Amino acid sequence: GAVVSQHPSWVICKSGTSVKIECRSLDFQATTMFWYRQFPKQSLMLMATSNEGSKATYEQGVEKDKFLINHASLTLSTLTVTSAHPEDSSFYICSARDPSGNYNEQFFGPGTRLTVL
Amino acid sequence: GQNIDQPTEMTATEGAIVQINCTYQTSGFNGLFWYQQHAGEAPTFLSYNVLDGLEEKGRFSSFLSRSKGYSYLLLKELQMKDSASYLCAANTGFQKLVFGTGTRLLVSP
Numbered sequence: 001g002a003v004v005s006q007h008p009s010w011v012i013c014k015s016g017t018s019v020k021i022e023c024r025s026l027d028f029q030a031t032t033m034f035w036y037r038q039f040p041k042q043s044l045m046l047m048a049t050s051n052e053g054s055k056a057t058y059e060q061g062v063e064k065d066k067f068l069i070n071h072a073s074l075t076l077s078t079l080t081v082t083s084a085h086p087e088d089s090s091f092y093i094c095s096a097r098d099p100s101g102n103y104n105e106q107f108f109g110p111g112t113r114l115t116v117l
Numbered sequence: 118g119q120n121i122d123q124p125t126e127m128t129a130t131e132g133a134i135v136q137i138n139c140t141y142q143t144s145g146f147n148g149l150f151w152y153q154q155h156a157g158e159a160p161t162f163l164s165y166n167v168l169d170g171l172e173e174k175g176r177f178s179s180f181l182s183r184s185k186g187y188s189y190l191l192l193k194e195l196q197m198k199d200s201a202s203y204l205c206a207a208n209t210g211f212q213k214l215v216f217g218t219g220t221r222l223l224v225s226p
Binding site: 046 | 158160162165204206213214216217218
């Protein structure tokens with residue numbers, strides 16, 4: 001199957017700083033990527049849909065000015081958590097759909113664990 | 118609204134069969150995914166059902182009834198490595214997935 005990578009795999013930062021997480025599709029081009037957040041013992045919650053060359057679409061309740069998404073190329077989407085606070089500590093996972101493959105399957109990255117002190 | 122329900126936790130023994138149920142109520146529905154997730158890792162794809170019926174793939178099978186808003190994942194010949202969380206997710210359109218809270222399966226010797 002297609003491979004999606006994320007960087008970094010974990011990050012610890014101080015409250016008030018910004019953190020950038022990268023999501024890359026390694027062997028396919030992805031016009032659409034998705035960003036999820038998962039708190040401990042909870043399921044994945046979709047935060048936003050990242051569209052190459054256009055603005056991201058955010059889910060209700062997700063602050064677009066706090067979670068900046070940039071999908072600058074067909075293989076890279078970035079999520080920047082601005083002015084991070086301890087409540088932003090979570091597991092952030094991206095996924096991408098391979099347009100040349102099964103239309104319905106999303107491939108997930110390995111996730112980024114963010115801890116805000 | 119969107120609502121996906123799964124049992125929180127299940128236990129089973131090695132070699133047994135276990136069925137994990139999922140019921141859903143969503144504003145749109147194009148199909149249902151099952152994913153496996155080990156602790157601290159990303160979900161991995163297991164199955165996708167669009168039409169009613171049973172789809173078998175090795176030790177894993179998945180069933181869907183659209184009229185009942187119901188699906189199940191059947192795991193046969195359980196192995197210790199099958200201990201993980203199993204996530205049911207509804208495709209609500211435009212590839213947007215709504216996930217259930219996941220079922221934590223513990224396989225014991």
